[in-house]
Amino acid sequence: MNTDTMRERFTRVASELLDEDPRLAVVLAVISADRFARAARAHPHRVVDVGIREQLLVGVAGGMALTGLRPIVHTFASFLVERPFEQVKLDLGHQAAEAVLVSSGASYDVASGGRTHQAPGDIALLDTLDGWTVHVPGHPDEAEALLRHAAAGTGTRVYVRLSEQSNGTARPVGPGRFQVLREGRAGVVVAVGPLLDATLEATRGTDVTVLYASTVRPFDAAGLRAAVAGTTAADVVLVEPYLAGTSVSFAADALRDVPHRVLPLGTAREELRRYGTWREHVAAHGLDAAGIRRQIDGFLARG
Template sequence: MDTMRERFTAVATALLDEDPRLAVVLAVISADRFTDAARAHPDRVIDVGIREQLLVGAAGGLALTGLRPIVHTFGSFLVERPFEQVKLDLVHQEVGAVLVTAGASYDISAGGRTHQSPGDVALLDTLPGWTVHVPGHPDEAEALVRHAAADGDHRVYVRLSEQSNRAPLPVPPGRFRTVRQGRSGVVVAVGPLLDATLEAVAGLDVTVLYASTVRPFDAAGLRAAAGAAERADVVLVEPYLTGTSAPFANDALMDLPHRVLALGTAREELRRYGTSREHARAHGLDAAGLRRRIGSFLAAARTGAATAGVR
């Protein structure tokens, strides 16, 4: 199976042939994968070199001329390093672009802290008007990139990962999909963490919702699932900074008694290289770690309910 990054470069190349309004803006990363596209469309495939601030600034300029820029590099170089340009050249100027990253969170763990960006979605949450897609499979990545490219002049972030679920699960953008139903709580699994989440909750009486789009947050979908359960206990399993979507979940359930457990990448820096699989385990985002924490969370609810019933 190809990776999300490989699928993206193939799809973006095809889109350049299909839509003359699209342009691809690069900062060296993946430029070798766009060689043929650059030859076919030299005015719409632009490599600015290792200048990430210019990368986003150029995209803003292209958008002002009426083009739809697709901007690509590693997450830490596309959101964190040029954040001021994202804020000013895109948001302040009220123009759209499609930002597509590779190397999500700790995928490029061997590259050290400079190549890790678990806080990217949380950082974008400080700005208005962003749609955020987190596909869990290359097929989903293709569908979401195509949707983003055709999404008018909106600002869209597509977060690609080296991690992938075994099979695609199509979900309409902006909606959560019910994978299984239960009565003891709701678990929201985001993108490439669906397989580990399903393994973790095997045998537990919980509803599992799958999200490949996290902004806008499907408040109605979460509320409906939580309202149908015996207890509005919600677990968020996200492949980026822990607690990123907790405010959105709390807002969705503000008039219901509820508890939220947010699971994601720890805020403390993990000062190790290793592999992405080892980082997932260290952050408790493998099946065993998720099982332990989700099980404890649900058990505490049962214990509390039993204690409340004692007179």
């Protein structure tokens, strides 16, 4: 039984991809550099550690992309999307440069690092830009499949969001498609990435359809519409492992001609000024099975 984490799987697979594809490069800012030591010896011109300079991290990736390489750029989410956002916007987006950003740390995996290491708003921030594909795998096997898909792609800017939290079972990934895992008539629950297990437990015995999303951008509007069409009430619950409400506008757009209600579950905007563990933060934000069940029950009862 394989018990590696998403981050461990990423560094192993990315090293293998460097051996297989001369187009690829890996750009680092200290984080995980030790895990790429062998790859750096084998490919010294395609594994670059810029030091603790996150703006330079993305700038170098943009330059590599413009020379024809496909850079895989990696550090914690707060240092990959939030701190160098201007470079993400300009050196990648404005220059139409293609890259694969792979983060670890998720919303609060590194809770002991404090607020500087937390990034619940990363996807909401990327949503202000055009043309990004966003993967949120829920299992190391899914992370590997989505990374390989992203690395092989052309004409795309991709963000792969890795986390310590993981589901017990991997699901087949179909980038851009929601998977129907359970069918019901009382509403639709969309579970994103590592929150699937808690969502399935929370909805056990309830008459709802459960969709699973390991790719959230592009948003599978057709999949959501089809699921809602099979319900008696167009009630939608979004269970996301980042800022609550991040995908509400996408769901609303998908259902623009359908009277509907949406309950957004995710991390709160209010900062939790505690350290603890990521598991404790999950519970504090009501994203464990008990918290999800309580909120879904209340929402459906009010309908």
